[in-house]
Amino acid sequence: MFCSFVFCSLCFGNLVVFGNSDAVTVVQVTEGDTVTLQTNVTQLLEKHLITWTFGYPESRIAEINKEAGNFSTYDDVPDGRFRNRLKLDHQTGSLNITNSRTKDSGLYEVTIKSKTENTYNFSVTVYTRLAAPVISSSSSECSSLSICSLECSSEIVGHGSLSWYKENDLWSGVNLSDLSSNISLPLVVHYWDKHKHSYSCVLRNPISSQTRYLNFTQLCGACAVATSGGHAHCCDSTEAVLRLVFTALMGVASLTAIVGQ
Incomplete structure (x- = not known):
């Protein structure tokens, strides 16, 4: 197993990453960005079954059963960290994580079943937004x-x-x-x-x-x-200011003495 950037497009704070079978795709973002983890599927078919998991041991966080018309997110697991922040793309099966946080860092996996079965892995790291030193x-x-x-x-x-x-x-x-x-x-x-x-x-x-x-x-x-x-x-x-004032006063005093002579 090896790590690689397969495809990455950063635009207006959204990071879109496409998975590559048999590889771990490394994703690094700044907290607050929206991350889209995307499969190689361009259009879901009737027989598509897609499952998204997070962490180890794995927690199921999203599931698609195209034939049954079921598009579900389970954002109350593993500890509620994803609550109200997971969204599924109904056309491609991609997963969106909005307002990313450092606790979102970890391993994500998607399993896609249709005529064949493919699994894609994403290693996500969310970094704290830096302030100037x-x-x-x-x-x-x-x-x-x-x-x-x-x-x-x-x-x-x-x-x-x-x-x-x-x-x-x-x-x-x-x-x-x-x-x-x-x-x-x-x-x-x-x-x-x-x-x-x-x-x-x-x-x-x-x-x-x-x-x-x-x-x-x-x-x-x-x-x-x-x-x-x-x-x-x-x-x-x-x-420094006091020295300048003192020097100026001494200059005025000297000039007055000269004029008075």
Whole structure:
């Protein structure tokens, strides 16, 4: 047995996947999308008997008896997770799962009986919809070395990664698996990088990603070069404004003294 994408069409939030006998068709979607698991049947015949199951042990979730005109969904099993969200296509026998949720992840199987019998399997994974990560400063005071300490944090469910990028290069990162918690990834930058490089934090799962770009001025304050020793001194925005005001006042005082002479 092997895994493959047989046919996939993503359009307006609906994922339509056609089964392939003797294969497990992998389906990966974001929660809230509508998933349509479709057979190779183009038109149901009078003798068609179709059964849809989910999970292991298998729970019957839908059934079609074309000759009897029976199109039934059993959305109260196995635990009511599909309630009011299963729909059958009366022409093809395909199964629609609306407003998909992470609990919908698992193995789906359809058995089609007519003149012959065919079975198709679908391995469905529904991922949490990602929110953009948050970048914050963890520096408690100005650094004489002009270093700014940062943290990128996010909450993630399931497989994914949280990474810092310098331009397009991966700077640091952490891989996550089946976790649901707050994750923080530190970063230390020098203020002179402000006009040289851009930094971004990326939260990613197998099918989507969210990016937050570092705002140097907002999170690392302003930076001035000290007159003594030639060392850069990093300060916050409030200190920078006070310095500018003080410098302006001293300039006015000096100009007044000159004019008064």
